[in-house]
Amino acid sequence: MTVMTEMREMTHSFSGLQRKEMLQNMSEKTFDLIVIGGGITGAGIALDAQSRGLRTALIDMQDFAAGTSSRSTKLVHGGLRYLKQLDVKVVAEVGKERAIVYENGPHVTTPEWMLLPFYKGGTFGKLSTSLGLRVYDFLAGVKRAERRKMFRPQETLGHEPLLKKKDLRGGGYYVEYRTDDARLTIEVMKKAVELGAQAVNYAKVEELLMKNGKLVGVRVADQLGGNGEKSSYSLYASKIVNAAGPWVDTLREMDHSKKGKTLHLTKGVHLVFDQSKFPLRQAIYFDTPDGRMVFAIPRDGKTYVGTTDTNYKGDIVNPRITVADRAYVLRAANEMFPTLGLTEADVESSWTGLRPLIHQEGKDPSEISRRDEIFVSDSGLISMAGGKLTGYRKMAETVVDKIAAMLVAEGLVSATALSPSRTRTLPISGGEVGGSAKLESFLQSKISQGQRLGLTSAEAALLARRYGSNVDAVFALVAQYWNEAECRKMPAAVLASLVYAIECEMAVKPADFFIRRTGALFFDIAWARQWKAPAIAFMAERFGWNEAQQAAYTAELEQLLHEAVNPLEA
Numbered sequence: 001m002t003v004m005t006e007m008r009e010m011t012h013s014f015s016g017l018q019r020k021e022m023l024q025n026m027s028e029k030t031f032d033l034i035v036i037g038g039g040i041t042g043a044g045i046a047l048d049a050q051s052r053g054l055r056t057a058l059i060d061m062q063d064f065a066a067g068t069s070s071r072s073t074k075l076v077h078g079g080l081r082y083l084k085q086l087d088v089k090v091v092a093e094v095g096k097e098r099a100i101v102y103e104n105g106p107h108v109t110t111p112e113w114m115l116l117p118f119y120k121g122g123t124f125g126k127l128s129t130s131l132g133l134r135v136y137d138f139l140a141g142v143k144r145a146e147r148r149k150m151f152r153p154q155e156t157l158g159h160e161p162l163l164k165k166k167d168l169r170g171g172g173y174y175v176e177y178r179t180d181d182a183r184l185t186i187e188v189m190k191k192a193v194e195l196g197a198q199a200v201n202y203a204k205v206e207e208l209l210m211k212n213g214k215l216v217g218v219r220v221a222d223q224l225g226g227n228g229e230k231s232s233y234s235l236y237a238s239k240i241v242n243a244a245g246p247w248v249d250t251l252r253e254m255d256h257s258k259k260g261k262t263l264h265l266t267k268g269v270h271l272v273f274d275q276s277k278f279p280l281r282q283a284i285y286f287d288t289p290d291g292r293m294v295f296a297i298p299r300d301g302k303t304y305v306g307t308t309d310t311n312y313k314g315d316i317v318n319p320r321i322t323v324a325d326r327a328y329v330l331r332a333a334n335e336m337f338p339t340l341g342l343t344e345a346d347v348e349s350s351w352t353g354l355r356p357l358i359h360q361e362g363k364d365p366s367e368i369s370r371r372d373e374i375f376v377s378d379s380g381l382i383s384m385a386g387g388k389l390t391g392y393r394k395m396a397e398t399v400v401d402k403i404a405a406m407l408v409a410e411g412l413v414s415a416t417a418l419s420p421s422r423t424r425t426l427p428i429s430g431g432e433v434g435g436s437a438k439l440e441s442f443l444q445s446k447i448s449q450g451q452r453l454g455l456t457s458a459e460a461a462l463l464a465r466r467y468g469s470n471v472d473a474v475f476a477l478v479a480q481y482w483n484e485a486e487c488r489k490m491p492a493a494v495l496a497s498l499v500y501a502i503e504c505e506m507a508v509k510p511a512d513f514f515i516r517r518t519g520a521l522f523f524d525i526a527w528a529r530q531w532k533a534p535a536i537a538f539m540a541e542r543f544g545w546n547e548a549q550q551a552a553y554t555a556e557l558e559q560l561l562h563e564a565v566n567p568l569e570a
């Protein structure tokens with residue numbers, strides 16, 4: 001049995017090479033549940049539903065996580081900012097959830113001490129920071145070792161010498177969890193697929209199929225068609241969930257149920273700097289000159305800063321950073337870290353996301369609640385809106401509880417066939433490292449194993465951290481593709497990651513690999529530039545692209561590389 005056959009058997013199929021067959025196969029069955037949208041909300045729902053025993057299908061019109069779920073601040077957090085809005089329920093819920101998210105996928109979440117400096121006349125004073133963080137520890141059920149500490153000005157500067165010194169009164173120190181939002185989404189999806197869910201990207205729901213006024217399915221258009229192949233499929237299910245993030249209302253328009261509460265989109269941008277320009281040691285949560293709060297976070301030799309929060313009405317698929325957004329973040333960073341003198345030329349990359357919030361009359365973008373809600377339309381479309389990356393598991397549990405109850409009440413599924421939600425203790429794909437406490441020893445042993453294969457310690461560490469317990473499959477590919485990588489003048493670690501992305505994570509375009517599967521376009525744009533040509537050449541051969549297709553995918557990646565560093569004027 002070849003390595004790939006073994007892997008396919010292990011995970012069911014999540015291969016980009018079998019996308020078309022999977023779409024065909026999905027249209028020949030009736031599912032218990034169809035999930036529209038493969039961001040973190042949809043992935044979480046698919047995992048919860050499939051793991052209870054519901055036959056589940058998921059489709060996304062773009063790549064998985066290509067919407068908001070690859071464009072966040074990348075924190076699985078207790079939501080300290082919501083304390084400021086007195087949204088106690090959100091703080092308590094997401095605070096507890098982050099511990100679960102961490103435990104189930106310690107390879108994609110990392111505890112990160114956050115420093116909140118306070119200044120004379122700033123948003124938080126000494127007392128409010130101390131009290132706020134204590135309430136936060138309590139509400140979020142923070143473990144003892146991670147409870148807040150308070151620093152005097154000197155200690156605060158000791159932790160981060162780049163901070164503005166004038167009027168500094170001290171700092172609060174507390175733990176947040178850093179993640180890779182897109183990889184978290186992919187790992188959740190992979191687990192759902194491993195348990196039997198069927199998921200396909202680049203498949204757009206263009207029509208809701210009705211029978212006697214009730215929703216029975218969706219008509220899906222393959223966005224990668226071409227060559228005269230079949231491109232339209234009808235998928236059927238007992239229940240259909242709309243987890244389309246910023247597009248939730250677009251789907252609700254299809255069954256005319258967009259009334260009452262609607263979405264309010266706000267835009268947030270982040271800028272990335274090299275550590276040589278912004279040598280931040282310590283993650284900081286700080287005041288902006290206009291009284292908001294933003295993060296500056298060191299990560300993999302870079303520092304990223306964000307976010308903005310402005311009302312948004314433009315193109316949802318490709319929101320762009322503007323010159324004004326960039327100026328806002330630069331000003332905030334230069335104000336707090338005055339010795340840096342950061343300029344536009346120092347911005348190495350950026351990303352822009354849209355928050356799918358639920359509209360609240362008369363509230364400014366930053367004041368709108370991040371709570372999630374479920375709407376069920378007359379035709380039966382179940383829409384889930386609002387919410388956070390952090391709360392994805394709980395949101396999924398809530399909506400699937402509701403769906404399971406409906407299915408049982410309607411006699412469509414037997415109550416005994418369904419188990420209650422299992423996701424609280426279910427590791428996501430790659431998360432089987434023996435729990436967060438064993439992560440370090442797991443990584444050490446995998447680094448040694450990778451070195452024995454001929455990888456450098458840095459390469460082995462990167463692969464072990466990124467893929468967690470799936471790294472064995474990637475190491476097998478390193479061995480299998482070692483000679484081919486040499487011929488292609490690529491490091492074996494890069495080629496193995498690409499093959500794994502294609503065959504086990506349904507990457508089908510260069511942008512899928514360089515953005516959602518590796519995060520390189522944001523955090524190592526030089527790496528993306530360096531390996532894009534051989535990676536595209538390999539993909540073209542694997543997928544059998546013609547010249548026009550190869551040129552189109554290359555141009556798409558080039559455009560995204562360009563947009564990351566070239567904001568719009570308006």
Ligand SMILES: Cc1cc2nc3c(=O)[nH]c(=O)nc-3n(C[C@H](O)[C@H](O)[C@H](O)COP(=O)(O)OP(=O)(O)OC[C@H]3O[C@@H](n4cnc5c(N)ncnc54)[C@H](O)[C@@H]3O)c2cc1C
Pocket residue numbers: 036037038039040041042059060061062063064065066067068069070071072073074075076077203204205206243244245246247251266267268269307353354355356386387388389390391
């Ligand atoms: C700037 C910013 C910072 C944030 N920071 C954080 C943070 O640090 N921590 C945190 O917990 N949360 C954060 N959030 C919130 C979090 O990112 C979002 O709540 C979450 O990613 C939303 O996920 P989603 O799956 O609902 O939406 P999305 O990720 O947008 O997924 C929806 C999917 O639906 C698909 N879709 C739409 N229409 C169709 C159709 N017709 N057919 C098929 N598919 C369709 C889209 O292609 C898309 O992939 C942040 C958000 C933003 C914008």
